[in-house]
Amino acid sequence: xxxxxxxxxxxxxxxxxxxxxxxxxxxxxxxxxxxxxxxxxxxxxxxxxxxxxxxxxxxxxxxxxxxxxxxxxxxxxxxxxxxxxxxxxxxxxxxxxxxxxxxxxxxxxxxxxxxxxxxxxxxxxxxxxxxxxxxxxxxxxxxxxxxxxxxxxxxxxxxxxxxxxxxxxxxxxxxxxxxxxxxxxxxxxxxxxxxxxxxxxxxxxxxxxxxxxxxxxxxxxxxxxxxxxxxxxxxxxxxxxxxxxxxxxxxxxxxxxxxxxxxxxxxxxxxxxxxxxxxxxxxxxxxxxxxxxxxxxxxxxxxxxxxxxxxxxxxxxxxxxxxxxxxxxxxxxxxxxxxxxxxxxxxxxxxxxxxxxxxxxxxxxxxxxxxxxxxxxxxxxxxxxxx
Ligand SMILES: Cc1ncc(COP(=O)(O)O)c(C=O)c1O
Numbered sequence: 001x002x003x004x005x006x007x008x009x010x011x012x013x014x015x016x017x018x019x020x021x022x023x024x025x026x027x028x029x030x031x032x033x034x035x036x037x038x039x040x041x042x043x044x045x046x047x048x049x050x051x052x053x054x055x056x057x058x059x060x061x062x063x064x065x066x067x068x069x070x071x072x073x074x075x076x077x078x079x080x081x082x083x084x085x086x087x088x089x090x091x092x093x094x095x096x097x098x099x100x101x102x103x104x105x106x107x108x109x110x111x112x113x114x115x116x117x118x119x120x121x122x123x124x125x126x127x128x129x130x131x132x133x134x135x136x137x138x139x140x141x142x143x144x145x146x147x148x149x150x151x152x153x154x155x156x157x158x159x160x161x162x163x164x165x166x167x168x169x170x171x172x173x174x175x176x177x178x179x180x181x182x183x184x185x186x187x188x189x190x191x192x193x194x195x196x197x198x199x200x201x202x203x204x205x206x207x208x209x210x211x212x213x214x215x216x217x218x219x220x221x222x223x224x225x226x227x228x229x230x231x232x233x234x235x236x237x238x239x240x241x242x243x244x245x246x247x248x249x250x251x252x253x254x255x256x257x258x259x260x261x262x263x264x265x266x267x268x269x270x271x272x273x274x275x276x277x278x279x280x281x282x283x284x285x286x287x288x289x290x291x292x293x294x295x296x297x298x299x300x301x302x303x304x305x306x307x308x309x310x311x312x313x314x315x316x317x318x319x320x321x322x323x324x325x326x327x328x329x330x331x332x333x334x335x336x337x338x339x340x341x342x343x344x345x346x347x348x349x350x351x352x353x354x355x356x357x358x359x360x361x362x363x364x365x366x367x368x369x370x371x372x373x374x375x376x377x378x379x380x381x382x383x384x385x386x387x
Contacts, residue, residue, distance in 0.1 A: 028055030101283030105224030106140025116185035138194035197334025
């Protein structure tokens with residue numbers, strides 16, 4: 001279908017929640033997508049850090065199709081191999097004890113919040129319900145995760161919000177003011193993605209971890225965007241030497257199919273019992289088979305490659321005219337630019353490059369498997385536009 005027809009249909013029938021760019025994609029390979037007009041686009045966005053191995057990865061497709069040939073869905077009343085295998089793989093890779101599967105990042109965080117409240121209720125009674133998050137954070141669009149999202153602009157018109165949820169600035173002073181006996185858990189993104197690709201400071205995360213440990217407050221790391229190899233480690237918290245109690249992830253986990261996961265570590269392992277939580281589609285066998293393929297391929301060699309690609313991109317980008325600063329970790333790159341970031345993204349699209357924005361920054365989260373050629377093509381477009 002032609003782009004103009006797709007746009008007309010979408011404009012008439014799809015809820016108006018997205019301000020879309022005027023482009024639709026028909027296919028692609030790796031970090032190169034093909035528009036409905038036949039034009040090629042270098043992909044520095046990966047569907048917002050989702051297509052970890054790019055478009056149309058052959059091995060990943062084979063894993064997905066093989067599962068489709070078996071069965072597409074079974075209810076969580078029954079056992080199934082891909083979900084069990086994926087849970088084992090994630091636990092062995094990270095040291096987690098158990099995993100709950102949902103369908104999205106928001107659901108993974110909902111699960112972590114419920115687990116934290118139950119852990120605190122069972123151990124300390126009803127006075128300990130508080131979930132703290134950081135200002136500038138993003139944790140999802142459901143009401144609980146939206147309440148925890150520390151950016152007022154997302155809250156407008158949607159109150160009343162979930163009680164006993166609050167945000168504080170990511171500083172030691174902010175932390176000390178926010179802590180008291182009511183706090184059950186603190187959720188952090190080690191690299192705040194939607195908030196502007198800002199990495200937390202090491203002294204702050206150390207202080208946070210120390211207080212959580214001392215007060216038996218659960219530390220939740222939201223690795224929805226930063227996880228699954230994106231920063232050059234399997235999870236971004238590894239750069240900080242943290243030992244979270246709960247870890248949530250989604251986006252890149254299944255390489256492009258919907259999935260969310262909440263990983264339970266140590267003392268939280270058995271917080272839930274049958275009936276406490278659930279999801280019809282959560283841990284769908286096709287998504288899990290896709291994720292088994294992705295997770296088992298994110299090994300040390302791939303992480304080394306991610307770090308090398310990140311160094312290459314970051315070094316080049318820092319030298320471009322019009323770039324004021326480079327932030328983030330690994331292939332989660334924030335660019336402060338002199339021009340308006342939204343306008344830069346629009347001009348990049350016109351010239352055949354897909355980039356994301358986060359507040360006034362550009363956000364680059366290419367597939368982990370992007371090639372040197374694709375990086376160079378994207379960089380040359382960006383250089384021209386930023387000048
Ligand atoms: C850090 C973080 N947490 C949670 C979410 C919500 O994920 P989803 O859109 O899959 O619900 C996002 C989405 O951008 C995210 O970046």
